[in-house]
Amino acid sequence: GPAASAPLLANLNPEQLAAVTLPAGHALILAGAGSGKTRVLTTRIAWLLQTGQVSPGGILAVTFTNKAAKEMQARLQAMLPVNTRGMWIGTFHGLCNRLLRAHYKLVNLPQSFQILDTQDMLSAIKRLMKEHKVDDERFPAKQVQYFISGAKEDGNRPTDIQPRGEDDRKKVELYALYEAQCQREGVVDFGELMLRSYELLRDHAPVREHYQQRFRHILVDEFQDTNRLQYAWLKQLAGPNASVLAVGDDDQSIYAFRGANVGNMADFVREFDVKHQIKLEQNYRSFSNILDSANHLISHNSRRLGKNLRTDQGPGEPVRVYEATSDFAEAQWIVEEIRQLVRDGTDRKEIACLYRSNAQSRVIETALFNAAVPYRVYGGLRFFERAEIKHALAYLRLLENPSDDTSFLRVVNFPPRGIGARSLEQLQDAAREMGCSLHDAVSSIKGKAGTNLGAFVALVDVVREQSQGQPLRAIIEQVLDASGLLIHYRAEREGADRVENLEELVNAAESFVSIEGFGRDANGMDARPSQSPASQGLDLSQPVLDQPLDEPPAFDAETGETQSPLVAFLTHAALEAGDNQAQAGQDAVQLMTVHASKGLEFDCVFIGGMEEGLFPHENSMSDRDGLEEERRLMYVAITRARKRLYLSHSQTRMLHGQTRYHVKSRFFEELPENTLKWITPKQSAFGAYAPRAGAGGSGSGWGGGSGSFGMGAAPQPVVQQKAAPSHGLRAGLQVFHNKFGEGTVLSVEGAGEEARAQVNFPRHGVKWLALSVAKLTVV
Ligand code: ATP
Ligand code: MG
Numbered sequence: 041g042p043a044a045s046a047p048l049l050a051n052l053n054p055e056q057l058a059a060v061t062l063p064a065g066h067a068l069i070l071a072g073a074g075s076g077k078t079r080v081l082t083t084r085i086a087w088l089l090q091t092g093q094v095s096p097g098g099i100l101a102v103t104f105t106n107k108a109a110k111e112m113q114a115r116l117q118a119m120l121p122v123n124t125r126g127m128w129i130g131t132f133h134g135l136c137n138r139l140l141r142a143h144y145k146l147v148n149l150p151q152s153f154q155i156l157d158t159q160d161m162l163s164a165i166k167r168l169m170k171e172h173k174v175d176d177e178r179f180p181a182k183q184v185q186y187f188i189s190g191a192k193e194d195g196n197r198p199t200d201i202q203p204r205g206e207d208d209r210k211k212v213e214l215y216a217l218y219e220a221q222c223q224r225e226g227v228v229d230f231g232e233l234m235l236r237s238y239e240l241l242r243d244h245a246p247v248r249e250h251y252q253q254r255f256r257h258i259l260v261d262e263f264q265d266t267n268r269l270q271y272a273w274l275k276q277l278a279g280p281n282a283s284v285l286a287v288g289d290d291d292q293s294i295y296a297f298r299g300a301n302v303g304n305m306a307d308f309v310r311e312f313d314v315k316h317q318i319k320l321e322q323n324y325r326s327f328s329n330i331l332d333s334a335n336h337l338i339s340h341n342s343r344r345l346g347k348n349l350r351t352d353q354g355p356g357e358p359v360r361v362y363e364a365t366s367d368f369a370e371a372q373w374i375v376e377e378i379r380q381l382v383r384d385g386t387d388r389k390e391i392a393c394l395y396r397s398n399a400q401s402r403v404i405e406t407a408l409f410n411a412a413v414p415y416r417v418y419g420g421l422r423f424f425e426r427a428e429i430k431h432a433l434a435y436l437r438l439l440e441n442p443s444d445d446t447s448f449l450r451v452v453n454f455p456p457r458g459i460g461a462r463s464l465e466q467l468q469d470a471a472r473e474m475g476c477s478l479h480d481a482v483s484s485i486k487g488k489a490g491t492n493l494g495a496f497v498a499l500v501d502v503v504r505e506q507s508q509g510q511p512l513r514a515i516i517e518q519v520l521d522a523s524g525l526l527i528h529y530r531a532e533r534e535g536a537d538r539v540e541n542l543e544e545l546v547n548a549a550e551s552f553v554s555i556e557g558f559g560r561d562a563n564g565m566d567a568r569p570s571q572s573p574a575s576q577g578l579d580l581s582q583p584v585l586d587q588p589l590d591e592p593p594a595f596d597a598e599t600g601e602t603q604s605p606l607v608a609f610l611t612h613a614a615l616e617a618g619d620n621q622a623q624a625g626q627d628a629v630q631l632m633t634v635h636a637s638k639g640l641e642f643d644c645v646f647i648g649g650m651e652e653g654l655f656p657h658e659n660s661m662s663d664r665d666g667l668e669e670e671r672r673l674m675y676v677a678i679t680r681a682r683k684r685l686y687l688s689h690s691q692t693r694m695l696h697g698q699t700r701y702h703v704k705s706r707f708f709e710e711l712p713e714n715t716l717k718w719i720t721p722k723q724s725a726f727g728a729y730a731p732r733a734g735a736g737g738s739g740s741g742w743g744g745g746s747g748s749f750g751m752g753a754a755p756q757p758v759v760q761q762k763a764a765p766s767h768g769l770r771a772g773l774q775v776f777h778n779k780f781g782e783g784t785v786l787s788v789e790g791a792g793e794e795a796r797a798q799v800n801f802p803r804h805g806v807k808w809l810a811l812s813v814a815k816l817t818v819v
Contacts, residue, residue: 048086048119052076059318060084062285066278067316068263068309069287072349073334073679074325077287078639081259082112084285085127086119088257096126098256100277103131108261108639128255132270133230136237140228143247147240150226158534161185161229166456168221169214179210182533187211188218189533192231193269195238234269241276252279262639263288263308265300271307284312290345291338294635294673296665305345323349325641327356329715330685334678336712341668358717362688363704367649368551370690371407374646377686378413378629381644388414390643392630394677396655399540400648401631402548403694408629415629418636423548424613428529428538432545433613435519439504440607442497443477452478452496455528459496463489499523508806509771509786509798512549512605520546547694552609604798604808634677645681647674650689651702674707767811768818769797775816780804782819 049057059069059080071077085101088094103109109131113124128135144151156164165188166181188211191201198216203209222228228236241248258278260266263286266274278284286308293302308314323331331351338344360377364370378391393404393415402423408415423429431454434447441447453459466489471481482493503522507515520526520542529535529542630642649655655674660666678685689704708716769775773785775797783801795811809816 048083048090052080052083053320053322055318055320055322056080056083059285059320060087062283062316062318064283065315066284066308066312067286067318068305068314069285069318069320070289070305070345070347071287071318071320072289072323072347073292073676074323074331074641075320075349076322076324077289077320078108078112078261080320081261081285081287082115083119085112085257085259086116089116089122090120094256096122096124097254099127099129099259100135100255100257101127101129101259102135102261102274103129104262104265104639105131105636109134132266132273133233136233136273139237139240140233143240143244146244146247147236148223149228149236153226153228156222156227156229158185158230161189162532163456164221164225164227165214165218168218172214172217174210174214179207179214180531182531182535184211184214184218186533188215189229189231191215192229192235193267195235195269195272234273238269238273238276241273248276249279251277252282255279255282257283257285259285259287261287262292264290264293264302264305265295266304267295267300268304271301271304275311278312284308289347291341291347291672292638292676294638294669294676296669319347321348321350323351325682326351326679327353327683329355329358330678330681333359333685333711333715334675336715337678337707337710338671338675340710341671342664343668355715357684359685359687359711359715360719361708361716362686362719364688364690365692366699367403367690367693368407370648370688371403373688374404374648374686375407375411375413377646378408379411381684382413386643388627388629391646392632392637392640392642392644392680393646393648394632394634394637394680395648396634396657396673397540397649398537398633399544400654402541402544403551404631404648406548406551413629414626415631418630418632423541423544426538426541428525428541429545429613431525432516432520432523432542433610435500435503435523435525436516436606436610438479438500439507439515439519440604440610442479442500442504445471445478448478451523452493455524457492457496457524459489459492463493467493508800511787512552512609513546515606516546516549543695548613549609550694552605604806634673637680638676641680641682643682644684644686645677646686646688647677648688649693650687650705650707651693652705653702654693655705655707671707671710767795767797767816769811769816774819775799776819777801777809777814777816780807783807 049060052060053076056076056079059067060083062084069077069080081101085099088099089096101109101112103112109129112129113127116122116124116127128138130138140147140149140153141151144153162181162185165185166176169176169179169181169184191197198212198219201208201212201215203212222232241251255277258274260274265288274284286305288305290302290305293300296302309317326334328351331349335349362370362373364373374393378388381391382388393401395401395404401417405415405417405423417423424433431451434444434450437444437447438451449464452464463485467478467481467485470484471478474481474484479497482490482497485493499522503518507518510518526539526542529538532538634647647655653661656667656670660670687708689708690702692699693702694700767788769785769788771785771787774782775785776782777799780799780801781803783799783804786798786800786806788795788797797809797811797814797816798806799809799816800806
């Protein structure tokens with residue numbers, strides 16, 4: 041009864057209370073960030089259950105992520121002693137999956153049907169097109185995929201589409217063939233989950249009526265990001281006795297690029313004849329400096345439904361803004377601030393680093409890793425664990441070690457080159473019999489399989505040959521090109537992110553080279569001073585890191601042989617992927633894209649890369665719609681913060697392996713100046729942006745050679761000595777080594793103790809030699 045529900049309702053404001061205790065009927069809550077929409081939705085479920093108006097089985101709640109669904113279940117369990125299992129709480133895809141499993145016979149699927157992700161779907165389409173000998177120049181597979189997914193989102197089967205022109209007719213035909221193939225194989229893609237369960241409800245009155253009877257209360261969070269098909273699906277489920285509660289915020293609509301339709305809110309009000317509309321105007325999440333910033337920013341958008349947000353909390357800390365000289369310095373600053381926050385008692389899980397694009401995480405990950413700060417990348421994989429990065433690393437490993445069978449298997453048919461499972465079985469059998477690596481067994485395979493396998497081996501061998509004497513960056517670029525990885529992902533509908541990540545790998549190599557001391561030119565100067573910890577204004581006499589970056593390169597005492605930069609880099613990648621991984625439940629800093637942060641909140645939020653072209657993203661800057669969506673994204677990002685907000689941008693950034701100048705984001709102009717506190721970087725103007733004299737050195741190319749890497753401020757003028765290379769070696773010279781004999785110098789880098797040379801010895805192959813140890817004489 042009412043008495044029992046008192047504690048449940050105790051802390052609600054009048055509008056929230058009204059929303060939680062609404063009588064039956066459809067309702068819309070339109071309210072800004074942090075106003076308690078999700079809390080209202082959850083509390084309403086608890087209240088409905090507690091007051092006996094509905095049983096758990098009568099509840100259907102749609103959340104935006106699986107994480108949100110779990111959280112909602114946990115909160116309900118905490119509020120009430122109910123069994124949440126009977127409730128249907130989940131994402132659209134999760135709930136559709138549940139429906140299809142329950143009615144697999146009716147929808148003509150095997151009970152154990154499998155779900156294809158976007159990548160699987162594309163592979164399936166390619167296979168189909170090959171089988172039917174479709175010209176993939178004229179009909180690129182991802183275009184076909186785009187067509188099919190779009191059709192499903194519009195609720196159309198092949199027979200529903202009126203083809204416009206010959207090409208369209210072909211695509212419709214492929215759509216039909218693809219459907220047949222999926223049916224044969226018992227698989228469904230994401231669009232199919234949604235469409236088929238929609239059709240189930242539409243075409244089977246008894247099923248529809250069953251669920252309409254069952255679900256008395258349908259509650260939808262983040263309603264602004266539903267698409268047409270999802271909306272139509274909801275309409276099927278909502279029976280005459282159901283009450284639909286939709287909550288949303290038009291200012292947080294950030295999925296228009298995937299078909300989300302804010303117009304669904306207006307349609308909902310009209311088509312459901314919504315009786316109750318409630319606005320929540322009190323923000324409970326953020327201090328007013330943060331909230332004012334968000335309000336001020338979003339007021340620059342023109343098409344808004346109009347809402348206000350206020351807070352009773354005081355101003356709190358000002359929003360801190362940092363201007364860095366490089367992306368590396370920016371990451372260093374973020375990590376320093378994070379460590380300070382943790383020292384002051386903030387839990388790491390209450391600190392979030394948000395970024396606009398996935399690839400931006402890499403620099404921050406490295407800085408956190410080096411400082412031994414546990415972190416977790418949420419809603420995505422850590423950089424070195426992403427599939428495309430692992431593919432690229434596998435090629436690199438094969439350059440170093442042709443008999444790395446794991447790497448071999450990972451990429452032998454990726455990108456696809458017609459090597460099937462049967463050929464691979466044959467190859468593995470042969471290798472087992474001969475007791476050799478897969479690589480070495482290839483020559484024993486005959487026929488078409490042998491030809492294709494041979495072509496793969498030749499590809500890797502050629503890259504290995506060509507990469508001798510090349511800087512790490514060039515090797516990686518060559519691998520990305522020659523392997524076909526870049527072309528492959530560029531052609532993919534949702535491959536843009538993966539391409540960015542691959543390009544980011546080039547950056548990773550570039551900064552690895554300079555941080556690890558691989559990047560000094562022959563003058564002994566850092567190729568990229570702004571990226572070395574020593575140039576960040578830190579005391580050079582003290583260890584700058586809690587832990588050494590890595591073991592110092594090991595020398596073979598006898599020969600002076602040392603690790604190649606490629607091996608060192610691969611080791612680094614493997615360590616960073618495996619170690620220091622925050623354990624489940626461990627207190628860790630949260631890293632995620634702004635998109636993935638929707639609905640979440642943290643005490644402290646960092647938003648990095650606030651630069652034109654990054655945020656707002658360059659793809660969205662040309663038209664007003666795009667820009668307004670970027671602004672909504674920024675609004676989402678800002679409003680994640682409870683107590684502290686940190687914004688940063690960098691004057692220069694590594695993109696595609698090159699340092700670029702960046703202008704700070706226009707969004708800074710749209711924030712109220714009185715809430716911001718600009719942090720003056722601890723640096724003098726000395727040396728800033730002055731092209732470094734003597735750049736280039738011997739032309740070894742390890743990050744040197746290009747004047748652009750000399751940019752970046754020297755925060756505290758570090759006296760740099762221009763020692764001439766004492767070893768007197770340069771590329772092209774013939775040298776003699778006690779053990780390896782005569783060889784040709786391919787490249788030289790570093791100076792003094794750290795000078796190294798890459799030498800090709802005809803009888804022993806290419807070696808990296810530490811010149812302080814190895815005895816080389818010029819012949
Ligand atoms: P978003 O738009 O970001 O999804 P939201 O509108 O869903 O935000 P909630 O996440 O539900 O907002 O609430 C924001 C924060 O404010 C939460 O920590 C919530 O517990 C708290 N909160 C909401 N209402 C109240 C209240 N009446 N009293 C105290 N705290 C509240
Ligand atoms: Mg919410």
